[in-house]
Amino acid sequence: xxxxxxxxxxxHLFAWGLAIGWLFPFVxxxxxxxxxxxxxxxxxxxFDRFTPSFTKFGAxxxxxELGLRNSFLIAVPGTLIPMFxxxxxxYGFARFSFPIRDYLFLTIVVLMTIPQxxxxxxxxxxxxxxxxxxxxxxxxxxxxxxxxPWIVLFMxxxxxxxxxxxxxxxxxxxxxxxxxxxxIVLPMALPALGAVAVLQFMWVWNDFFFSILxxxxxxxxxxxxxxxxxxxxxxxxxxxxxxxxxxIVMLVPVLLYVLLQRFYxxxxxxxxxxx
Amino acid sequence: MRRLRIEGVxxxxxxxxxxxxxxxxxxxxxxxxxAGLRIAFFTPALLLIMLFVAYPVLTTIGVSFxxxxxxxxxxxxxxxxxxxxxxxxxxxxxxxPPYGTLINNAVWIAxxxxxxxxxxxxxxxxxxxxxxxxxxxxxxxxxxxTPLIIGGIMMLYxxxxxxxxxxxxxxxxxxxxxxxxxxxxPTTLLFGLIFGSVWLWTGFSMIVYSxxxxxxxxEYWEAAKIDGTPTFRTxxxxxxxxxxxxxxxxxxxxxxxxxKIFDLVYGATNPQGGVGGAADVLxxxxxxxxxxxxxxxxxxxxxxxxxxxxxxLTATVMTIRYMVKR
Numbered sequence: 084x085x086x087x088x089x090x091x092x093x094x095h096l097f098a099w100g101l102a103i104g105w106l107f108p109f110v111x112x113x114x115x116x117x118x119x120x121x122x123x124x125x126x127x128x129x130f131d132r133f134t135p136s137f138t139k140f141g142a143x144x145x146x147x148e149l150g151l152r153n154s155f156l157i158a159v160p161g162t163l164i165p166m167f168x169x170x171x172x173x174y175g176f177a178r179f180s181f182p183i184r185d186y187l188f189l190t191i192v193v194l195m196t197i198p199q200x201x202x203x204x205x206x207x208x209x210x211x212x213x214x215x216x217x218x219x220x221x222x223x224x225x226x227x228x229x230x231x232p233w234i235v236l237f238m239x240x241x242x243x244x245x246x247x248x249x250x251x252x253x254x255x256x257x258x259x260x261x262x263x264x265x266x267i268v269l270p271m272a273l274p275a276l277g278a279v280a281v282l283q284f285m286w287v288w289n290d291f292f293f294s295i296l297x298x299x300x301x302x303x304x305x306x307x308x309x310x311x312x313x314x315x316x317x318x319x320x321x322x323x324x325x326x327x328x329x330x331i332v333m334l335v336p337v338l339l340y341v342l343l344q345r346f347y348x349x350x351x352x353x354x355x356x357x358x
Numbered sequence: 359m360r361r362l363r364i365e366g367v368x369x370x371x372x373x374x375x376x377x378x379x380x381x382x383x384x385x386x387x388x389x390x391x392x393a394g395l396r397i398a399f400f401t402p403a404l405l406l407i408m409l410f411v412a413y414p415v416l417t418t419i420g421v422s423f424x425x426x427x428x429x430x431x432x433x434x435x436x437x438x439x440x441x442x443x444x445x446x447x448x449x450x451x452x453x454x455p456p457y458g459t460l461i462n463n464a465v466w467i468a469x470x471x472x473x474x475x476x477x478x479x480x481x482x483x484x485x486x487x488x489x490x491x492x493x494x495x496x497x498x499x500x501x502x503x504t505p506l507i508i509g510g511i512m513m514l515y516x517x518x519x520x521x522x523x524x525x526x527x528x529x530x531x532x533x534x535x536x537x538x539x540x541x542x543x544p545t546t547l548l549f550g551l552i553f554g555s556v557w558l559w560t561g562f563s564m565i566v567y568s569x570x571x572x573x574x575x576x577e578y579w580e581a582a583k584i585d586g587t588p589t590f591r592t593x594x595x596x597x598x599x600x601x602x603x604x605x606x607x608x609x610x611x612x613x614x615x616x617x618k619i620f621d622l623v624y625g626a627t628n629p630q631g632g633v634g635g636a637a638d639v640l641x642x643x644x645x646x647x648x649x650x651x652x653x654x655x656x657x658x659x660x661x662x663x664x665x666x667x668x669x670x671l672t673a674t675v676m677t678i679r680y681m682v683k684r
Contacts, residue, residue: 094487101481102494108516108557109500111523115515126526165406172403179396187404194411196674198618200644200663204421204656205414207649228410231403260395289505291621292641296649308507312625326515329508340503341496347503351562352569 116140116326143315143328149302150310151331156219157306158287161226162280169231170276173238174268178247188239195232199292202229210297217301222294226287234279237350241275242268278350281343285336307332415667422660426653435661444635444643445662455544455636459643459662463669466552466616466639473556475608478563482571483597485564499565501558510625513554517541524550541626544636551626551637558622559615563608570604571597606678613673617666620645640666 114127117135144151176188206225207216215221245268253263291308298304305313315321315328340347425431439445440460447458457465481498485491501509516522519539529537540546574597582592598605620641623631629650631638640662648659 091487094484095489098485098488098491098494102497105498105557106500107523108512111515111521112512115521120521124520126523127521168402168406171399175396175399179399181393181396190412191407193671194407194415196614196670197415197667198641198663198670200620200641201418201667202411202414203418203644203663204648204660205417206410209410209414224406225410228406231407232411235403260392260399264399285503289503289507291505291507291624292645299649308505311511312507322515322521325511329511333504333508336503336505337500340500344496348565348569351565 112326112330115322116143116330118323120322139323139327140331143324144331146314146324147307147310147328147331150305150307150314153219153304153310154288154306154308154332154335157222157226158284160223161230161287162284164223164227165230165234165283166276166279168227169234169279170238170269170272171264172231173235174242174264176235176239177242177245178250188235191232191235195236199229203292203296206293207296217298217304219304221297222304222306225293225297226290229293230283230286234283237279238272238275241272245271274346274349277343277346281339281346282350285339288336418660418663421656422664423657425657426655431657435657436665439658439661439665444638445640455548456631456634456638457548459631459638459640462548462637462639463617463619465548466555466619467613469549469552470556470559470616471609471612473553474560475563475605475612477556478560478565478608479567479601481560481564482567483593485568486571495561495564495568499561502561502565504558506558506621507625509555509558510551510622510627513541513551513622513626516554517546517550542633544632544634547627547632547636551623554626555619555622559612562611566604566608567601570601574600606682610674610677613677614670617670617673640669 111127114123116139117137118127119134119136122132122134123129176184210216210221210225213221215224249267250263253267258266288306289308290306294306294309295312298306298309300313302310302314311325311328311332315325422435423430423432425434443449443458445458445460447456448461451457455462485494488494504512517524517540519525519537519542522539525537525540528534536546540550578596578600579592582596587595618641619639623637623639623642624645626632627637629642629646631642644659644662644666647655647662
């Protein structure tokens with residue numbers, strides 16, 4: 084017979100209660116989006132009148148539709164490009180040795196800690212002089228470059244922990260560095276690349292500072308996070324509309340997290356703990 | 359000056375190209391060929407980083423030494439920034455905010471760092487004994503994947519005087535002074551955002567510590583239990599020291615987060631940092647001086663950015679050094 088101690092019950096009640104309480108603000112946001120404002124004055128937990136509707140979601144989606152499209156156009160290449168480029172470099176740092184390697188690597192790691200504001204003014208000028216201001220491309224380039232340091236670090240750590248035997252056997256058989264990389268190393272790196280993809284995609288999707296820096300007002304390039312502030316938040320403040328828009332924009336990273344949790348946590352832990 | 363720099367870069371690029379293409383066509387000794395090919399592994403990454411990260415960083419440092427008219431002023435911009443009440447405003451302390459951006463960032467660290475770190479650690483410890491704890495963790499961690507700008511927008515709902523859960527709660531338990539809109543008053547604004555951010559960020563420390571706890575052998579705690587060691591001493595003598603690598607990570611990442619905080623404040627307030635600038639922070643100050651105010655002041659904005667970078671660098675190097683040594 085299993086004896087359940089009171090302590091166990093208390094801990095479970097507490098933990099489950101906490102999880103629900105933790106989600107309260109999200110529920111509140113949902114209520115603000117689903118119900119007319121007068122109904123939730125005094126608290127959304129009043130259900131005297133309850134008339135939910137999807138109208139705010141439709142209106143919010145129309146307002147930020149272009150922004151969502153731009154976000155995908157930025158985040159997909161903004162994930163794939165740095166992944167490929169950084170995997171090459173990460174492999175190089177892990178396997179090849181040359182005179183200034185460690186200093187170079189250290190410099191890249193140091194660049195990881197720097198705030199986005201530190202590159203803002205020159206990037207703004209560079210993008211203007213390249214004629215890329217207010218384009219999706221400018222954000223793709225910037226996010227690709229900005230994501231590199233952490234992915235290089237992450238992939239170098241991954242490759243350093245990988246046994247060299249297979250690669251060396253292939254080299255003995257006469258395979259070139261590139262052949263070894265594409266045929267042997269890259270397939271083995273797929274799980275690590277999955278973790279990188281999920282994290283980088285989320286960071287680019289969630290970014291606000293670079294987005295408002297390079298595309299503060301042009302609807303043809305502004306990503307969803309900026310569109311939320313600019314098209315919904317700015318002119319007449321409609322709490323229902325803003326809440327619905329926020330839910331739509333955050334749905335992408337949240338779903339990604341819930342579905343790919345394993346990759347996600349692995350990326351987070353590997354990136355921080357090993358680093 | 360500018361031309362010279364570009365020529366230097368293109369010269370370097372040409373050399374690199376010759377070497378790589380020579381190697382690809384099979385010229386040169388086998389050894390040189392191999393080295394040329396290996397350079398190709400690094401070239402794309404280094405080019406992107408140099409052009410769009412390293413070069414801008416160096417330029418920002420350069421810009422921070424010039425005033426709005428392009429005159430060299432040495433450390434003048436730094437003096438101006440650190441002497442401005444926008445940055446440090448403690449005359450007649452203790453007083454309500456605004457305290458200035460630098461002090462606000464310090465307040466963020468002082469409150470947000472220990473709260474989120476120990477709350478996360480405590481949750482990680484408690485949740486070991488809970489069935490279905492992965493669901494609880496998922497719920498708590500959602501704050502970490504929410505875009506921070508939306509985290510800021512959510513503060514508008516959480517702290518709203520008529521629909522917000524926090525003011526309504528305090529009103530219900532009889533503390534009517536906190537039963538009004540938090541974001542409309544300087545003191546509650548600053549601390550409200552910090553507590554709100556703890557809600558979003560605790561998931562990080564919880565997840566890292568949870569992963570750390572799985573690496574500690576159960577025998578350690580069992581031995582302590584058999585010896586009759588009190589729970590709190592088990593924690594201070596066994597659990598916490600063994601979790602040191604995780605503590606380094608959480609500590610460093612949290613400090614960086616608190617120094618760089620921008621989106622959350624922007625989403626919850628405005629480019630001025632809310633009523634009287636009470637929630638203003640360094641990152642927002644930089645953005646405002648360079649891209650909001652007219653005329654823009656790139657010199658002081660660059661000085662703020664460089665100063666902020668110095669803080670993040672020092673924080674990282676010092677915590678890692680201090681903790682790795684011990």
